[in-house]
Structures are given as C-alpha cells and as structure tokens.
Amino acid sequence: MTGRDIPKTAAFQQSLRDYRVPYLPYGSTLGSAELEAGAQVIGSGETLSGGAWRTRFEEGFRAYAGTAHAMSVTSGTVALEFAIHLLDLQPGDEVVVTPQTYQATVQPLLRYPEVRVRFCDVEADTLNLGPESLVTLVNDRTRAIIVVHYGGLPADMDAIMDLAGERGILVIEDSAHALGSSYHGRRPGSLADIGCFSFHSSKNITTLGEGGMLTFHNDDWADRVDRLRGNEADAVFVPRDHRFGTSRAPLPGALYPGLAYTHDCVALLRHGTNATLSEPAAAVGVAQLRSLPAFVAARQAIAGRLREVLSGYPDLVGLPAVPDGVEPSHHLFTFFVREPERLSRDRLIHELDDRGVQVPIRYFPLHLTPEWRSRGHRYGECPTAERLWFEEQMNLPCHPGLTDKQVDLLCELLADSLRASLC
Ligand SMILES: *Cc1c(COP(=O)(O)O)cnc(C)c1O
Numbered sequence: 001m002t003g004r005d006i007p008k009t010a011a012f013q014q015s016l017r018d019y020r021v022p023y024l025p026y027g028s029t030l031g032s033a034e035l036e037a038g039a040q041v042i043g044s045g046e047t048l049s050g051g052a053w054r055t056r057f058e059e060g061f062r063a064y065a066g067t068a069h070a071m072s073v074t075s076g077t078v079a080l081e082f083a084i085h086l087l088d089l090q091p092g093d094e095v096v097v098t099p100q101t102y103q104a105t106v107q108p109l110l111r112y113p114e115v116r117v118r119f120c121d122v123e124a125d126t127l128n129l130g131p132e133s134l135v136t137l138v139n140d141r142t143r144a145i146i147v148v149h150y151g152g153l154p155a156d157m158d159a160i161m162d163l164a165g166e167r168g169i170l171v172i173e174d175s176a177h178a179l180g181s182s183y184h185g186r187r188p189g190s191l192a193d194i195g196c197f198s199f200h201s202s203k204n205i206t207t208l209g210e211g212g213m214l215t216f217h218n219d220d221w222a223d224r225v226d227r228l229r230g231n232e233a234d235a236v237f238v239p240r241d242h243r244f245g246t247s248r249a250p251l252p253g254a255l256y257p258g259l260a261y262t263h264d265c266v267a268l269l270r271h272g273t274n275a276t277l278s279e280p281a282a283a284v285g286v287a288q289l290r291s292l293p294a295f296v297a298a299r300q301a302i303a304g305r306l307r308e309v310l311s312g313y314p315d316l317v318g319l320p321a322v323p324d325g326v327e328p329s330h331h332l333f334t335f336f337v338r339e340p341e342r343l344s345r346d347r348l349i350h351e352l353d354d355r356g357v358q359v360p361i362r363y364f365p366l367h368l369t370p371e372w373r374s375r376g377h378r379y380g381e382c383p384t385a386e387r388l389w390f391e392e393q394m395n396l397p398c399h400p401g402l403t404d405k406q407v408d409l410l411c412e413l414l415a416d417s418l419r420a421s422l423c
Pocket of ligand 1: 074075076077078101104105148174176197198199200210211212
C-alpha cells in the first residue's frame, strides 16, 4: 500500500544509509495505489492538465476540510501568494505574522513595500501565535493576521477569530503542517477566512513532490483564484454595453472565450499565471488523501514513543502543550530543552547526528533574515521565538515512512543521546 512495496534502487538504499534514521524518507509513502493512479491518467488519453482528476481531488479535499471551495495550485507558496493577493492590501495597511515558519508564509509580503508587516512573538509552549501577544499588535490599520499551525498543532483559533472578528481583520491559516489535524471536531483550513496547504514531498501528503491548495467559503474569491491560476487577469470587469460598437455579428465565441467580447476592464488587480496542478499529480493526491488517516495515525504512534523516552527527563525537557479537543497531525515532532545548564541542546543535536539520527531544527526566526532586517526588523523583536530558536527547540524524525525498526532505533538512540548530553 505504501512505498514499502515498490522495489528500491541502489541509490535509494544508499540515500537511506546516509542516516540510520533520516528526517524525511522521501517517496516512502508513495506506493502501488499512487503508481496505479499515475498509470491510469497516462493511459487514459484524456488531458494531462486541468481535467477530471483535479476536480475529483478538489471535491475530496473540500469534503475533508469542510469548506465551500478547495482550489488546487502548484505549490503552497503559490497558495499563499494568491491568499495574500485576495486580502486587497492597500498602502498603510498592516499585517501581523508569525516569525516561526517557513519563509513562504510571509515572503509574498515583500512585494508590498507600503504595507507594514508586524512580527508577533510566539507562545513558549506551542510556537504558535496566541491571543495575548496578538492583541498588543493589532490596531485599526490591521488588515490581516497570518497564523501557522506549527508542526500541525492547531493555534488557539477560537480566541484568534474572536479578536479578529471584532475588528474586521481577515485571518489566513497557513495549514501546510496541519493536514490531518483537528480542532474541536473541525479541520484547519476551515477555521478562518482562507486556508493554505502544501503537498511538497516533505508534507503530510504529496502530489508527486509539489502542489498546493486554497480553502475558503467565499464564491467571489473562487472566481478570482480560478482566473489567476488559469493565466487570466484578476480585475474588476463590467459588462460592455455594445460589441465593438458595430452591428457586425460577434466572432465565434468558441475561438475567443472568456470575457473578451462581453466585458470591459475597469481596474486591473493582478496578472494571471499558470498554477494548474497536473492530472497525474491530482490523481496521486486522490490516492494520498485516502491514506491520510493512516499516515497521521503512524505519526501519532511515533510521537507517542518519543514522548515516552522524553518522559524520563521531566525537569529538563518540555513538550508542546496540546489543549483538550485538539489533535495534532505531528507534521513535526517538537520538544524544548528547558534547562540548558543541565542538558545542552546543541550537544544533544550532535550526539544524535553522530549516532545517525538526522535532526534539522525548524525554523530560523524570519524577522532576522537579511530581507526582513533590511526592512527594519531586528533582534529583540520577538524574544520568545529568539530564545527558543537559539537555545531550546528541537525536532526529531516523525514520519510514516520510517520502518518499525527505524522507530525502535530512533527511541534507543534518543535515550543514549540524552544520557550523553547531561552536564
Ligand atoms: C512547506 C511550507 C510552505 C510552502 O509550501 P510549498 O508547497 O513548499 O511551496 C508554506 N508554509 C509552511 C509553513 C510550509 O511548511
């Protein structure tokens, strides 16, 4: 059912030998169902772009997320670009964002130099934005808040939506980690105004390496995204009152579809682009979505094993706080080293790496990257996010493609590494 039933090449075996427990066993969740889906598309003689598979994938996703619309695009980055475009930002507007995320969450805002971006500090026990610090940054110029459900742990959305709703602020949920998470019976991506998802090969499901989705309820936005992703302009169109001012019969519409004959453009908002998810990718997405509950269950089981090992060090190690009614997808397994004098985080990373466990730390606080510093952001702006990044936060491999043996090994090596890192 998964990648385990596809024969592996020598190169694949070699790549796994680089680390005994790799962070991302690429391709390991793709199996015969995905191969079959791809073969079906290729053998169908149907279009390979923008066809029935895309519709099926989007219908499945819409039902899963519980939104009126689910619109696929070519990446999570493009989903965020479109979502930020839909905010209709004006000079002087402000957008509040988290610094603890992948750069694609906030990068589109660099294209709006007249919009003020405010990085909001994160909660020390979740790495998410929370209402206490958000409320200190919003004002009557705030147009939007962009939250990330860090590692798949849903943010405190009820409180955030109360705060935003009162002030007419739009909220984007970057749900790239949160596919498969649940929040009081609802799905991330349906909890705010717009949800953005990624199907990059590192994410909870993949559409053959790259892909993304937007989710929302707004019909007008669906129209706009459909135009944008299909290389048509997003604009304010009004019906024309005559056709070219002549009495000639219109040219065949089939050759020149769209609004060319029927509408005038009164305000151009943005050029379109091609962000069409290919049919093979969409067909693989349908198969992956079916396996999502099994993938999430596997992640939760690994997380449970890792928590057990860490529970031997209750004074030295902290785990993210998971509120009642919330189920994380465990896109990332995260913990915090709370007593750096007694347990060295950096030593722990090296001990794990020496033993063959791959440990990348996610994410460098974005307000400290050169592009955001060049816009006036600086060290000290988000003290909690900075302290966690430089001293406390840790991630460990937690992926459904890890074999049972690798998970056993991971637990063993984690226990060894913890012992070796005590000061
Ligand atoms: C992966 C990711 C993205 C970008 O998605 P791509 O599909 O890689 O473009 C955006 N935000 C977060 C939080 C991500 O993890």
